[in-house]
Amino acid sequence: LAKTTQPISMDSYEGQEVNITCSHNNIATNDYITWYQQFPSQGPRFIIQGYKTKVTNEVASLFIPADRKSSTLSLPRVSLSDTAVYYCLVAPSGGGYSTLTFGKGTMLLVSP
Amino acid sequence: GAGVSQSPSNKVTEKGKDVELRCDPISGHTALYWYRQSLGQGLEFLIYFQGNSAPDKSGLPSDRFSAERTGGSVSTLTIQRTQQEDSAVYLCASSLSRFGSVTDTQYFGPGTRLTVL
Numbered sequence: 001l002a003k004t005t006q007p008i009s010m011d012s013y014e015g016q017e018v019n020i021t022c023s024h025n026n027i028a029t030n031d032y033i034t035w036y037q038q039f040p041s042q043g044p045r046f047i048i049q050g051y052k053t054k055v056t057n058e059v060a061s062l063f064i065p066a067d068r069k070s071s072t073l074s075l076p077r078v079s080l081s082d083t084a085v086y087y088c089l090v091a092p093s094g095g096g097y098s099t100l101t102f103g104k105g106t107m108l109l110v111s112p
Numbered sequence: 113g114a115g116v117s118q119s120p121s122n123k124v125t126e127k128g129k130d131v132e133l134r135c136d137p138i139s140g141h142t143a144l145y146w147y148r149q150s151l152g153q154g155l156e157f158l159i160y161f162q163g164n165s166a167p168d169k170s171g172l173p174s175d176r177f178s179a180e181r182t183g184g185s186v187s188t189l190t191i192q193r194t195q196q197e198d199s200a201v202y203l204c205a206s207s208l209s210r211f212g213s214v215t216d217t218q219y220f221g222p223g224t225r226l227t228v229l
Contacts, residue, residue, distance in 0.1 A: 043116070043203045043220025044155065087154065102147075102155035 004088045009107040018075045020106050022088030025069045033064060033071045036087045038105070044087060048073065075108075083110045114138070116221035118204050124227045125194055133189040133224045137206030144187050145218060146179060147203040155203065161187060194228045201225050 005023040012018045024033070032051055036044035048055055050062045050071070061074040075082055085105040117136045125131050137144050146158040157171040161181040172178070176194075181187040191198055205218040 041222070043205065043223055044218075045220065046217040049217075104152070104154040 004090055004103050006088050006103065006106045011109050012078055013111050014079055015077050018078050018108060020073045020086055021070055023070045024090045027068050027090055028092060030092045031090050034089045035073045036089060038085045078110045080110050083108060116204055116206055116219050118221040118224050120224060122225045126229050127196060128193050130192045131194055131226065133202050135187045135204030135221060137185065138219055141206035141208050143207040144181055145205045146189050148200045149203060150200040196228050199226055199228045
């Protein structure tokens with residue numbers, strides 16, 4: 001089980017870039033790294049997923065160093081609507097659902 | 113298109129009563145997941161269905177919890193003899209995966225908030 005560690009909370013201001021780092025020292029070879037975003041009273045929604053190096057989509061970028069023991073979710077120019085809880089999930093492809101735990105996530109608060 | 117729906121959105125029950133929570137996944141999604149989220153906590157995996165295969169029940173916290181998925185679509189999570197510690201938001205998710213890969217994007221419903229008095 002690749003346990004993840006994230007900061008409990010982060011504060012930012014509108015227009016700034018936010019980087020949230022997740023530690024997963026015990027990541028296995030077949031593990032992927034996925035980030036989800038959860039707004040109050042809603043279910044989480046997928047943001048981005050990667051295995052190594054860098055992945056970018058229209059919402060965010062995900063940086064994964066060569067040792068894969070950590071990953072960083074980068075949100076460019078955040079707005080108030082980016083205030084949410086962000087979960088880092090490390091799980092294997094092809095199964096192992098009993099180990100599928102999201103952890104407590106990082107509460108990002110964006111202020112004007 | 114329609115997303116994952118769950119009902120009821122809120123459920124208040126008395127300790128010892130049974131409750132049923134319903135999940136309607138996205139049409140065509142073969143995988144369905146149930147999670148539990150307690151106040152201020154992360155998501156706790158409960159159970160996973162993949163097509164018509166036997167479900168992975170390894171996350172269920174006790175034998176008071178059970179789930180069914182009829183016809184490979186709608187799922188019902190049943191909690192018998194509810195306890196106060198069962199109070200939480202119960203989230204359902206579905207994904208398109210045919211092989212149960214967790215790399216597949218999960219689409220979550222809005223959840224059912226269960227309060228056990």
